[in-house]
Amino acid sequence: MPVITYRDALHDALREEMQRDDRVFLIGEEVGVYNGAYKVSKGLLEEFGEMRVVDTPITELGFAGLGVGSAMVGLRPIVEFMTWNFALLALDQVVNAAAKMLYMSGGQYNIPIVFRGPNGAALQLGAQHSQAWESWLAHIPGLKVITPGTPYDAKGMLKSAIRDENPVCVLEGEMLYNTRGEVPDGEYLIPLGKADLKREGEHCSIITNGKMVLVALQAADQLAKDGIRVDVVDLRTVRPMDVEAIGESVKKTNRAVVLEEGWEIAGIGAQVVDYIQRDCFDYLDAPVVRVHQADVPMPYAKNLEKAAKPDAAKTIAAVRKVMYLD
Amino acid sequence: MATKKKSDSKADAALYHELLHSMLLQRRFEERAAEAYALGKIGGFCHLYIGQEAVSTGTQSALRSDDYVITTYRDHGQALVRGVPPRAVMAELFGRVDGCVHGKGGSMHMFDSSVNFLGGHGIVGGHIPLATGVGFAIKYRGGDQVCVCYMGEAAVNGGAFHESLNMAGLWKLPVIYVIENNKYGMGTAIERASSIKELYKRGGSYSIADATVDGQDVLAVRETMAEAVERARGEQTASLIEVQTYRYVGHSMSDAASGTYRTKAELEEYEKRDPINLFRAVMQKAGMLTDAEYAKMDEQIKAAVQDAWDFADNSPEPPLEALYEHVLAETASDVLVEA
Structure with a gap:
């Protein structure tokens, strides 16, 4: 099977869907002439023209709302945020317009739109460019929120997102764009709302999503050297969340670590833990432990940033804790 | 020529009657809405349109x-x-099941896709980018429709207004932005909120054609709008129209018509230029309307509004299962099948 980058997987998904449906267009900052801030849209302007690959002014609220309005009357926009950090300016359009339109119009206006871009911290970008947004977005009824962690998932899930009749927020990762993985030639789709067991074990479940999937797999490799075999449950979609997959794994291993990129309070992990205590209370052999970003804005200095971020070492420590090994 | 003039004036008379009927329907409807609100039949926020009908x-x-x-x-x-x-x-x-959005929206969120009515929106300025997107879609499809976007004058100070007009000017989108300048953003006079008093001039910042018009004169409003529509259809360019109007009631049902931020005397001054009375006088002067005809029209409209009231009163509340309906749309399974 061909091995390609996460960036190319997203690119191929965009291209295939734009070829398939001429209502689909891409809009955002630097998506056209510049070929995308992270080159995801490379070559698309040339292939599809400037009506379907639209470079915008730096005006997130404006072009996000433009996308929603166009979706009300039959187009299928893909709105690229250069990063989700900038999307905060557009949140009124994502939350108050896109997510609520179908409901408050009594079912008359659904919004088939994709909002996508890199999420979370890269390296030493400081506080304003280093934030994971999934818990904010997952809070909102009317949105779907996906966090593909591998090239294979990125392509199949983005294609499904573009075909979905609802607003779908796609949280990618600057640090993921260059990662590589097997992606089959030709078309395939991955349903939204389905988790994926990325590693199968028996001693503990690591439940995670997005960029942290790679961290969990690193931790799993290390733990395996000590004979500890873990399930790595990749949620893939954080809204709607695959509660069954969480329950299935935890009921098997009886122990869980929940790993997320963002902050602790009201984070995705808090929701996962709630599902676990509801569905798996009698199966647990230890309290669930969470691994997350330190409860501070992201610092710049390399050592402080490292200390703030969740990583494999912290995940391993958490697994050992729930297994009462330390 | 005489024949043509006669048929023109006949067409005019029909149009004028329609315009008068349209304004009077809104007036009588809103008067009864105020009454229903006072009786507790309407809840939440309720912003009436009395005074702005033209x-x-x-x-x-x-x-x-x-x-x-x-x-x-x-x-x-x-x-x-x-x-x-x-x-x-x-x-x-x-808040009943037969409402235009089945009780999910209320006063602020009326929608009707059958007449391309894209909704009432609750965040000041938040819907302006949506209109820009509708204009983008019209252009994308190569159509000759237009999108009209109404806003209060207070919205022109927010970022959404400027971001939208910039894109509409930049990309030549067939959107007509209409500022309903009723002088007050809630209780704040526009002079206290905008650095520019002539709001239509902001169109010039974005290469958008601008105009201002007396909003109590329905014919003047129609004429100014017709010019903007022609520009939008023909040249696919946007316009900004500032319509000078006034609301005769409070910002919403929860505040008095006058007393705090504006005086009774000011209100009474504006009431002298009631759009319905002004137009009625125009029609009477032109021999298009008698007092008896007006009284008959008014009676019919009041009956229609009473009928709407009775219909609403008898319509059931939405069923509880509607609570979870329309959060997400179904995606057809055939588009999700792998090729």
Whole structure:
């Protein structure tokens, strides 16, 4: 099977869907002439023209709302945020317009739109460019929120997102764009709302999503050297969340670590833990432990940033804790 | 020539009667909405349109049925003029299942896709980018429709307004932005909120054609709008129209018409230029309307509004299972099948 980058997987998904449906267009900052801030849209302007690959002014609220309005009357926009950090300016359009339109119009206006871009911290970008947004977005009824962690998932899930009749927020990762993985030639789709067991074990479940999937797999490799075999449950979609997959794994291993990129309070992990205590209370052999970003804005200095971020070492420590090994 | 003139004046008379009817329907409807609110039949926020009727009637009379209309939370009048049935608007206000959005929206969120009425929106300025997107979609498809976007004058100070007009000017989108300048953003006079008093001039910042018009004169509003519509259809360019109007009631049902931020004397001064009275006088002077004809029209409209009230009152509340309906749309399974 061909091995390609996460960036190319997203690119191929965009291209295939734009070829398939001429209502689909891409809009955002630097998506056209510049070929995308992270080159995801490379070559698309040339292939599809400037009506379907639209470079915008730096005006997130404006072009996000433009996308929603166009979706009300039959187009299928893909709105690229250069990063989700900038999307905060557009949140009124994502939350108050896109997510609520179908409901408050009594079912008359659904919004088939994709909002996508890199999420979370890269390296030493400081506080304003280093934030994971999934818990904010997952809070909102009317949105779907996906966090593909591998090239294979990125392509199949983005294609499904573009075909979905609802607003779908796609949280990618600057640090993921260059990662590589097997992606089959030709078309395939991955349903939204389905988790994926990325590693199968028996001693503990690591439940995670997005960029942290790679961290969990690193931790799993290390733990395996000590004979500890873990399930790595990749949620893939954080809204709607695959509660069954969480329950299935935890009921098997009886122990869980929940790993997320963002902050602790009201984070995705808090929701996962709630599902676990509801569905798996009698199966647990230890309290669930969470691994997350330190409860501070992201610092710049390399050592402080490292200390703030969740990583494999912290995940391993958490697994050992729930297994009462330390 | 004489024959042509005669047929013209006949057509004029029919049009004028329609315009008067449209304004009077809004007035009588809103008067009864105020009454229903006082009786507790309508809840939440409720922003009435009394005094501004010539804006909706004049502007929308220049549109085609396949054009698009989007507006703010002061949307009852706009919905009625666009053709949403009074029964459906009143039932929505009453929170009933036969409302135009089945009780999910209320006063601020009227929608009707059958007449391209893209809704009442509750965040000041938040819907302006949506209108820009509708204009983008029209251009994308190569159509000759227009999108009309109403906003209060207070919205022009927010970022959404500027971001939208910039893109509409930059990309030449067929959107007509209509500022309903009723002088007060809630209780704040526009002079206390905007560095520029002539709001239409802001169009010039974005290479957008601008105009200002007396919003109490329905014919003037219609004429100004018709010019903007022609520009939008022909050249696919945007316009910004500032319509000078006034609301005769409070910002919403929760504040008095005058007393705090404006005086009774000021209100009474503006009431002398009531758009309905002004137009009625024009028609009477032209021999198009007698007192008896006006009284008959008024009676019929009052009966229609009473009918809407009765319909709303008798419409059931939404079933509880509707609570979870329309959060997400179904995606057809055939588009998700792997090729």
